[in-house]
Amino acid sequence: MIKQSNLIKLVLVGVLAASLTACGSNNNGGGNTESDTSTNANTNTNTNTGGNAPAEEEKLEDVTITFQNIYPDPTDPKNGMLKKIVADYEAAHPNVKIELDSLNTDQQKLKLKTQAASKEVPDITIVNPAAQMQPFVEAGLFAPLNDMVEQNGLKDTFTPGILDWYTFDNNLYALPDGNNIGVVYYNKELFEQAGAKVPTTFEEMVDTVKLLKSKGIQPMAIGEKDTWTGSFLFMNVLLRTNGGPGFLADVAAGTKTFEDPAFVEAVDAFQSLVQAGAFQEGATSFDYNAGENIFKTGKAAMYYMGSWATGGIETSSVNGKVGVFKFPTVNGKGNADEFMLAPGSAFAISANSKHLQETKDFLNYFMLNFPKEAFAVKGAVGLAQIVEGDFKAAGYSDMAMEVLDLFKQVKGGDLSFDNTMNPGTSQGHLTSIQNLFVQKKDSAEVAKEHQSAYETNKQ
């Protein structure tokens, strides 16, 4: 009797304990949310990398490779392309299984950071170039790909110079999926309605904005909740007022400060654009997609964005009415053939991968086939690799052809702010620029904000 009731008690206590901890984990305060997500992330990868059954002598060992990527959207051609290459490879290598971990860009960034903190980086993951991948490289999380890129002539498929953004101390750590430039898309129909012409200088652009505005047409669209969008445009202005690329590099080298006249002039010019009413009301509450949708639904006349937006615009309702132009010179300064460069997100391999060689072989195959397959699904505008094939004959739109034409005219340029400066300084910059969308500020003060953000975050 006593024994039995003890048993019941034990069960009850167990239930109680379980229910209490279930409540407890919900209430453990704001400070613990990070650790929660990190454990979730870890369990995901753990289950993915498991399952290496001991193989027989003559058979090849079963290998599972985790492939974290940022093509989760099944309607995006790149998603299908990714699956196709993976399926082809798996068919040719029956012992290899590729586990896809497809995430949105922001989710992936966050997940990788939590995984990196516990040194559990997936076999293949996605990183951004230059300054954004530097902390990962310095922590020794990625395997050098120098030998792999030489195999099967993979290196020669990349456009010259692009791999430099992913190289640290002569070691290449990642292979980019794209290479884009900042361009201005414009809606020809709306321009015609207002009787506006394609601006060739920044001053004309401001006038065009005023003209469009006076005709009741929304001049430009932007998704400034995401902050990098405005920064990308601003940096293009700075690229002009500085008379060429390298302003941030000069700041980092200590030969210039943010209080340099070129920077202040850029802020002035940028503010003149904002104050002319270029952007939609409440721009800072529109995220990237919502901002782009204003343009894609034909409700705005101009849209400044990286050339990666081409594909999205092609599949929208304004397809066929859209042209592109280069960002114009500002106050007669700069060269319109210098662009904001956006070397794409890139595939990197974990240094701690259990199957380093197999992973390298797969990525080699993947990148070799990438341009061909991307071309087939009309996603080959703005690739980091040389694409063979006739775009026109393959049915690419006129706009896509125009963009491809601009690529041929590129004579250098700058990377975005957050790809050049450390994350702390970048955040200071991004909020400072976002602030210009909601209030007019003294340009010298903006420059000062930047300088102090830079100094407090300098290592």
Next chain:
Amino acid sequence: MNVLRVSKWTIAAFVLPCLILYVGLVFVPILVSVYSGLLDWNGIGTSKFVGLDNFKTLLFDDPVFWPSVRRTLMFAVFSMAEIPVALFVAMLLSRFVKKPNFLVSAYFMPVILSVVIIGQLWKTIYNPAAMGGMLNQVLDQIGLSSWTHSWLTDPSVAMYSLYFVALWQYLGYHTLIQFTGIQNIPADVYEAAKIDGAEGLKADWYITFPMNIPIFKISIVLAFIGSLQAFDMVMVMTGGGPAHATDVISTHMYNMSFLSMKYGYGSAIATFLVALCLIATVVINFVFNRLERKYT
């Protein structure tokens, strides 16, 4: 204890599993967080021990931190000020409505919706009139054009727009809690009071308020802790922008830990938040214990 004839060791053995889980899930992360707050660490690479430097910068040199603390506390004040309103609604419901359950559930609806949905919903309501914003269009229609605002992007009103959404969402929640509290007050107490000549407001004053104090306290604590943790709604609607105008402690912590990649500094903010929660809970408990002793 002796009645149960169980030795202290047995009790300890039964408490232990739960204790270990609780300590592991609550106290260990907090301690790790406190320790990370002492590091100069980007979350990935090598870390450097910097003692209390992070806290020093946080408390004396961070231009975003104190305003975000102020906004968080304002959030808490508004949420707590809402509870008497919820109590009032609950009293009206239990007194004048024949079948109040339907209304209570209706008020409760927003709570079960995901914050992301609420955020998107109100974002569209707050949009500028040109983008289909309902609030501004209504104001225009009734001739109050001068009252229209860029509700989420004007730094001086954005935060209040966010407070309002949170209040709207949680009114039903607290109404439900208070309503249940009132229902639990035995009817015979009111009947006795009626015989003694206390009815209506007087009965509320001498019976409902004092007997409902413990429930009131629950709501206050929930509202306070909830507002200190406010994160998702801010993130969905403004992301802390424009230019930090709507940053609260938790969004600032997120920005620092994950966007600026100063994990150590973010942990220092988290530590501050934990301390704030603990202090607040102690203070609220103290105040209510005195109230309860006074009235019961």
